[in-house]
Amino acid sequence: MKTLRLLAMGVALAACGGAAVGQNAPPAPAAPVTPAVAPAPAARPAGPPISPALGEGPWDVQTQTGPLHVTLVTKGLDHPWGLAFLPDGDMLVTERAGRLRIIRKGVLDPTPIAGVPDVLATGIGGLMDIALHPKFAKNRLIYLAYSKPGAQVRDRSTLAVVRARWDGGAALSDVKDIFIADAWYGEAPLPQRCCGQGPSSGSYGGRLAFDRKGYLYVTSGDRNYGEKVQDPSNHFGKILRLRDDGSVPPDNPFIGKPGYKPEIYTTGHRNPLGLTVHPVTGALWSSEFGPRGGDEVNEIKAGHNYGWIEVTQGAHYNGEPAKGVKGVAGMDDPxxxxxxxxxxxNLLFYAGKTFPAWRGNMLMPTMTRSVVRETFDANGKPVAQELMLTELKQRFRDIRVGPDGFLYVLTDEKDGAVLRIEPGRK
Incomplete structure (x- = not known):
């Protein structure tokens, strides 16, 4: 799809009601980079501002399609990153510091599950996503994405995916790295147009998703080595496709092509932090952090190039313009x-019955304290956007549909929470 929309954060805001406290004003745009590019926003701050305390709820909020009732499942999570539902409705949650937590019947077990590998939990690195094997009920296999420290110098890290078995007890077993990205942060970073945030803070990606055929997809960020992303001999800024044991599927798009890593499914990504399989079409979609502006959502197609670092709708941190913003030959527009x-x-496409007005909508939590709801027309073109849950003033990281049909979101806070979203009373 070649549809490009530049959406200011305040275009379509949720109506306030119930426990509403007001909206956050978007940052003021900076000067244009070139006449062909929209005004660039202010640089992303070095660290997130502190969110107000969440409280105990419940919260009744208004949206364009009616009221929502939001309840607290649990708090006390330290920057939770990924959420997976077990067959019985209990939840596994990752904490960026390197802990795997179990929530049973809505109660957070105070003791983390043991056996998680050594994690470099500095900057934005740490323990990231979790995914259950499609046949988890039989084989009890789980997958964790994490920042793997260097053997000699810890900060010289990379993205890795570990597979383990969990029988519901106190510890993981059969813990094994099935993929280690060739995306190590080296001793001397190359000169680059983007970011310069330091060796251990760089963009890892780290989101996981299984498709209908049982293949595992892994997002790998550029680690602030944007100049390496267009090089197919590494894993910087790529989405990868693996078998469930970490081996390479024989039909991957670059199999046998000289100079290409065989795991590569797509290239040209900065920091893809969301990944989902559309429940109706089976298509793969990803959300991605841009630099100064230019955050994206892309439909992911085998063998395609999504442009980074040559093409972006944002501005490079050193002020240098990109070679293009859209319509560049051989590179997909967002x-x-x-x-x-x-x-x-993260993101998902809603196909359930609990929120009938949202069927076919994209839902995406954001760290600017909202959940985006995007609607599409019959041809798959995005047509309208709403920002929801702004009243809670929390940084939202992950979103899932629970076995009960309700939606669940993680707040990426020091005292992080799992929240349940239900239809409200009209």
Whole structure:
């Protein structure tokens, strides 16, 4: 899809009601980079501002399609990153510091599950996503994405995926790295147009998703080595496709092509932090952090190039313009893009019955304290956007549909929470 939309954060805001406290004003845009590019937003701050305390709820909020009732499942999570539902409705949650937590019947077990590998939990690195094997009920296999420290110098890290078995007890077993990205942060970073945030803070990606055929997809960020992303001999800025044991599927798009890593499914990504399989079409979609503006949502197609670092709808941190913003031959335009930045988390497409007005909508939590709801027309073109849950003033990281049909979101806070979203009373 070659549809590009520049969406300011305040275009379509949720109506306030119930426990509403008001909206956050978007940051003021900076000067244009070139006449062909929309005004660039202010640089992303070095660290997130502190969110107000969440409280105990419940919260009744208004949206364009009616009221929502939001309840607290649990708090006390330290920057939770990924959420997976077990067959019985209990939840496994990762904490960026390197802990795997179990929530049983809505109660957070105070003791983390043991056996998680050594994690470099500095900057934005740490323990990231979790995914259950499609046949988890039989084989009890789980997958964790994490920042793997260097053997000699810890900060010289990379993205890795570990597979383990969990029988519901106190510890993981059969713990094994099935993929280690060739995306190590070296001793001397190359000169680059983007970011310069330091060796251990760089963009890892780290989101996981299984498709209908049982293949595992892994997002790998550029680690602030944007100049390496267009090089197919590494894993910087790529989405990867693996078998469930970490081996390479024989039909991957670059199999047998000289100079290409065989795991590569797509290239040209900065920091893809969301990944989902559309429940109706089976298509793969990803959300992605841009630089100064230019956050994206893309439909992911085998063998395609999504442009980074040569093409972006944002501005490079050193002020140098990109070679293009759209319509560049051989590089896909994003389906959605935002300026100023909206800081996307994970995403999903809703296909359930609990929220009938949202069927076919994209839902995406953001670290700018909202959940985006995007609607599409019959041809798959995005047509309208709403920012929901702004009243809670929390950084939202992950979103899932629970076995009960309700929606669940993680707040990426020091005292992080799992929240349940239900239809409200009209």
């Amino acid at each position: 389906v959605l893009t935002w300026a100023p930045s909206i800081n996307p988390g």
